[in-house]
Amino acid sequence: xxxxxxxxxxxxxxxxxxxxxxxxxxxxxxxxxxxxxxxxxxxxxxxxxxxxxxxxxxxxxxxxxxxxxxxxxxxxxxxxxxxxxxxxxxxxxxxxxxxxxxxxxxxxxxxxxxxxxxxxxxxxxxxxxxxxxxxxxxxxxxxxxxxxxxxxxxxxxxxxxxxxxxxxxxxxxxxxxxxxxxxxxxxxxxxxxxxxxxxxxxxxxxxxxxxxxxxxxxxxxxxxxxxxxxxxxxxxxxxxxxxxxxxxxxxxxxxxxxxxxxxxxxxxxxxxxxxxxxxxxxxxxxxxxxxxxxxxxxxxxxxxxxxxxxxxxxxxxxxxxxx
Amino acid sequence: xxxxxxxxxxxxxxxxxxxxxxxxxxxxxxxxxxxxxxxxxxxxxxxxxxxxxxxxxxxxxxxxxxxxxxxxxxxxxxxxxxxxxxxxxxxxxxxxxxxxxxxxxxxxxxxxxxxxxxxxxxxxxxxxxxxxxxxxxxxxxxxxxxxxxxxxxxxxxxxxxxxxxxxxxxxxxxxxxxxxxxxxxxxxxxxxxxxxxxxxxxxxxxxxxxxxxxxxxxxxxxxxxxxxxxxxxxxxxxxxxxxxxxxxxxxxxxxxxxxxxxxx
Numbered sequence: 271x272x273x274x275x276x277x278x279x280x281x282x283x284x285x286x287x288x289x290x291x292x293x294x295x296x297x298x299x300x301x302x303x304x305x306x307x308x309x310x311x312x313x314x315x316x317x318x319x320x321x322x323x324x325x326x327x328x329x330x331x332x333x334x335x336x337x338x339x340x341x342x343x344x345x346x347x348x349x350x351x352x353x354x355x356x357x358x359x360x361x362x363x364x365x366x367x368x369x370x371x372x373x374x375x376x377x378x379x380x381x382x383x384x385x386x387x388x389x390x391x392x393x394x395x396x397x398x399x400x401x402x403x404x405x406x407x408x409x410x411x412x413x414x415x416x417x418x419x420x421x422x423x424x425x426x427x428x429x430x431x432x433x434x435x436x437x438x439x440x441x442x443x444x445x446x447x448x449x450x451x452x453x454x455x456x457x458x459x460x461x462x463x464x465x466x467x468x469x470x471x472x473x474x475x476x477x478x479x480x481x482x483x484x485x486x487x488x489x490x491x492x493x494x495x496x497x498x499x500x501x502x503x504x505x506x507x508x509x510x511x512x513x514x515x516x517x518x519x520x521x522x523x524x525x526x527x528x529x530x531x532x533x534x535x536x537x538x539x540x541x542x543x544x545x546x547x548x549x550x551x552x553x554x555x556x557x558x559x560x561x562x563x564x565x566x567x568x569x570x571x572x573x574x575x576x577x578x579x580x581x582x583x584x585x586x587x588x589x590x591x592x593x
Numbered sequence: 594x595x596x597x598x599x600x601x602x603x604x605x606x607x608x609x610x611x612x613x614x615x616x617x618x619x620x621x622x623x624x625x626x627x628x629x630x631x632x633x634x635x636x637x638x639x640x641x642x643x644x645x646x647x648x649x650x651x652x653x654x655x656x657x658x659x660x661x662x663x664x665x666x667x668x669x670x671x672x673x674x675x676x677x678x679x680x681x682x683x684x685x686x687x688x689x690x691x692x693x694x695x696x697x698x699x700x701x702x703x704x705x706x707x708x709x710x711x712x713x714x715x716x717x718x719x720x721x722x723x724x725x726x727x728x729x730x731x732x733x734x735x736x737x738x739x740x741x742x743x744x745x746x747x748x749x750x751x752x753x754x755x756x757x758x759x760x761x762x763x764x765x766x767x768x769x770x771x772x773x774x775x776x777x778x779x780x781x782x783x784x785x786x787x788x789x790x791x792x793x794x795x796x797x798x799x800x801x802x803x804x805x806x807x808x809x810x811x812x813x814x815x816x817x818x819x820x821x822x823x824x825x826x827x828x829x830x831x832x833x834x835x836x837x838x839x840x841x842x843x844x845x846x847x848x849x850x851x852x853x854x855x856x857x
Contacts, residue, residue: 481687484657487675489704499703503691580691580732 370550375557378550390558392535396452396524397562400459401517407460408467408516409509413497415468416475433465437523441530455527455535462523463516470512474505507581510574517570521563536562602669604756604788605631605654610663612649622813623649624660629807629816633755636782636789638799640846641809647792650814651758654790655679668755677705680749680787684761686741688733694744695720695729701751712751719747722784723777739770746778750785759791763798775801776830783827796846800824801833806842808849817849 352372358364359371366374379386411429414421437458444454478501486496528537536559543551612624623646631637639647652658653665656676665672667679688697695716702712720726723743733741742762749757762778763771775798782789782802793799799806806820823838833839 479685479687481683481685482689484652484655484675485681485683485687486704487657488655488677488679488681489701490675490677491704495704499700500689503689578691580734 367547367549370553374550375553378548379554379557382551382554386539386554386558389534389536389539389555390562392452393521393524393528393537393559394562396455396527396535397459397517397520397566399452400456400523401463401520401566403456404460404463404516404520405467405513408464408512409471411464411468412471412475412509415472417493429465429468432461437462438526441526444527445531450531450533454530455524455532458527459520459523462526463520466512466515466519467509468512470508470515471505474508475501477508478504506578510570510578514567514570514574517566518563521559521566525559602633603630603666604633604635604668605629605790606664606666606669607650607654608664610650610653610660610665612646612653612658613661624653625813625815627663627814627816629819631788631790633788634786636791636802636804637807638803638805639790639792639807639809640794640796640799640850641814642811642850643794645809645811646814647809648760651681651760651790651792654756655681655758678755680752680754680757682742682745682749682757682759682762684764686733686738686745688741688744688748690733693730693732694725694736694740697733697744698747698751701748705752707752715751715753716747719750722781723747737770738766739774742766742774743777746781750781750787753785753787755788757787757789759789761792761794764793764795771795771798772830778802779828796843796850797834800839800842800846801828801830806846808846820845 355369356372359366359369370378411425415425415429416422440461441454441458444457448454448457482500482504483496486500491499524535525537525540528535529541532538536555540552540555540559543549543555607630608628610624610627611622614621614623627650629637639650641647649658653660654667654672654676656667656672656674667676689700692700698716698719699712701707702709702716720729723746725740725743725747728736728740731740733744736744746762749759763774766774778789779802789802791798791802800822803822804826806822808817808819809815810817820842822842824833824836
């Protein structure tokens with residue numbers, strides 16, 4: 271027992287040091303809160319335990335500082351970009367009917383806001399629905415491929431075929447089949463976003479440590495429990511990477527669908543603006559399209575941070591931006 | 594501590610186990626006619642050079658690998674398919690990255706559908722017994738190799754299995770941690786009365802822990818000899834290391850393993 275308690279004390283000291291270092295990095299205000307919680311939970315233990323390896327929760331002020339710190343670099347780059355744009359357009363190095371000034375774009379956006387907002391919502395709806403369906407279908411397909419050799423052989427060619435067929439080429443066909451409504455746009459978004467979900471899902475599910483699966487077998491657990499407790503959580507880091515790619519592609523799918531035949535949506539507005547040589551409207555439209563992609567991407571990133579805080583790619587701390 | 598087997602007769606019975614792998618190029622015999630009976634409460638250590646099929650032997654007992662021929666029984670029942678009456682510890686801790694130490698231990702209970710409250714109590718007992726107190730919430734990457742292996746050991750013991758199978762459990766640890774873990778494992782074995790089969794290629798580990806040491810030859814794996822270890826049941830690491838009986842046995846084993854390798 272003596273060697274055991276000695277060893278424990280040694281580890282304790284090391285862990286205390288580590289968590290101390292983390293606490294110091296997280297700021298003095300946060301240490302007290304973490305200690306209080308731990309103390310309450312384990313007042314019966316003689317040696318005060320470390321905070322269980324988790325850094326204490328940062329305070330609100332500290333979080334704001336971290337957020338600002340992660341934001342200034344992309345903000346600076348954007349500011350430089352806008353300044354350059356404004357410089358080129360305002361001095362008419364390029365005629366204004368080709369490249370409008372940021373001011374003109376802003377004016378268009380504010381005066382036509384209600385119209386633009388309506389079209390943005392349409393595209394957003396198509397994109398989100400397409401993405402969600404692609405994620406669900408992709409995950410089911412990935413599970414089928416990862417679990418069954420027969421389905422692997424049967425489904426992979428179809429999945430690959432659906433990926434390599436040019437979406438723009440089949441868009442008119444989909445319009446003929448499903449009309450001018452939302453359906454062809456959603457189908458295109460699904461088709462285009464499906465592939466990365468399947469590939470990342472299969473890679474994730476196959477990356478399970480075979481010893482863990484052996485262990486699960488000796489625990490007498492059925493395939494569903496093994497999937498839920500071991501294989502699926504293990505696949506999440508891969509899967510989230512695939513979902514991030516998929517969500518940005520879903521926007522492309524929806525817009526391509528709108529190009530081919532639509533009476534609303536940002537893709538429709540883009541064609542209209544292009545036909546009328548209305549550069550400010552065209553630019554405003556482009557900005558809104560990009561905004562949809564960025565917002566959805568950040569949402570998936572937040573979901574990732576919440577779902578897999580334990581993963582190596584996330585250990586440096588939860589960042590809300592991609593910088 | 595709840596000791597498991599009150600049953601009489603062998604805990605593990607192996608007779609004429611042979612395993613052949615057929616690869617594209619050739620047929621390899623991994624195990625050749627291995628027979629061994631293990632009594633309840635025994636601590637059997639299996640030593641042999643790398644690739645002598647000792648890990649395969651454990652997997653056969655666990656029902657994870659089917660032998661080409663021969664019979665295995667666990668607790669007097671023939672082994673067909675994965676066995677639930679065992680705890681298994683690998684060389685890698687094989688922990689779930691996203692779970693804290695305690696949650697990793699409780700995986701065993703969740704997979705088996707054990708009673709929650711009872712499993713939680715047992716987990717706390719084991720955490721205290723193995724010196725993991727204070728690290729219940731620590732994620733695997735925050736733990737040292739020795740601590741990770743303790744978590745794996747707790748997980749394997751959670752359901753109080755009558756048989757514990759260990760495949761080079763301390764092979765990846767540094768020498769000092771390894772000695773500590775040996776001493777702890779010895780104490781846990783004494784306290785629980787579990788039948789343990791431990792595969793290792795450390796002679797010192799085999800002799801210190803085993804009540805019986807089984808020596809295997811390089812591929813094809815055969816049992817060359819079995820030694821009964823004439824050391825007290827209650828062993829202190831430093832004392833055993835300086836015991837002349839330990840020295841003699843270790844020298845014998847080294848000679849045997851050396852000659853086996855030379856003859857190959």
